[in-house]
Amino acid sequence: MHATPPAHATHTASHDREIESLAEFDEVVATHGTLVRFRVQAVDLTARTDALLAVDVTGAVFLGCPMTDAAATRVAAAGALVFPPIPDLPFDPYRGFVYTPDELFDGLEKGYEGTPDALSYAWFQQTKADGDVFASMLRAVHDDAISDALDELLVGARVVGVMGGHAMARGTEAYAGAARLGRELARAGFTVATGGGPGAMEAANLGAYAAPHADDMLDQALQLLATTPMFVPSITDWARTAFEVRERWPDGGPSVGIPTWFYGHEPPNAFAAHIAKYFANATREDGLLARCTAGVVFLPGAAGTVQEIFDNATPNYYESRGEPTPMVLVNREHWTDRLPTWPLLQSLARERSMEARIALVDGIEEAPDALKRLGG
Known part of the structure; x- marks a missing residue:
């Protein structure tokens, strides 16, 4: 597998001075002939020394952009602010795209423990234990960059969140139902967003991935996924099975996963095309729900x-500027008896x-119609 940057939304007016790729850099220099007050974010400029000197x-502002010493000296002397790349990190705190x-x-293929995801979690655990203020700053910068990238990605999207527990195993009817829900929402034109982890979250992202394919896919x-029901005892095997599905049926539909390294024992799932992974869980939770502008479906879960x-x-409850976001709770017995929410x-x-903006339904197959009735 090779890392490739995801496609991202066209910059809006509030982002039209951001440069997040080498192609954008070349276009701005050729079109405008100036970088005055532009923000260049995590772009490798080592091959653009002539342009930077001229x-x-x-x-x-240059955020984590590799460049030659001559270019760095010149742009700093000419009035730019340069935040150099941080060496020896398993992630880029200035990144311009979601994952x-x-x-x-x-x-x-060599084991999950050596992946960027696992290494970033290990770094998080170590620096959190050390109480390193510099590491804390890097985490905050990273999470803010992810939020910025996610906002650009979702411009104009009708986002429906699907929430539910990580313990929902592959091979169960509940998992299959969540997958069918994700597929139906995606086919209806919604962008499916989840917490990006295993269980119900993976199932909904899988459904969105399956949306362009025939139903039997x-x-x-x-x-196939049922052969590895859970991410324990082996995240490696669990993830490999997901990539086997992706390889057998390529070109799946897009969706969004918003996981966190705070719960590092829960890996992200491989079916969300766009993964906005955070270090701070509070930032992640607030951002996930705030972006579900077309409604949220809550499947059975725990705390x-x-x-x-x-x-x-x-x-x-406190909304005074517009309509509240529709909320659909699935499984009457779960939400009235087991956890009387x-x-x-x-x-x-x-x-x-x-x-008129909330609903409780018995079965997952009723959720799309309930969402539609509520105005999602």
């Missing part, structure tokens, strides 16, 4: 899913006249 860079599965799992993929329900309900959500909704 062009006006007043007020420009791809190939990038995070690069080197999987998903049935066959589910059978984490309950937290997400009320993390989503809180801004809905629904009665409290109903009480909050009544206080704000939001009953």
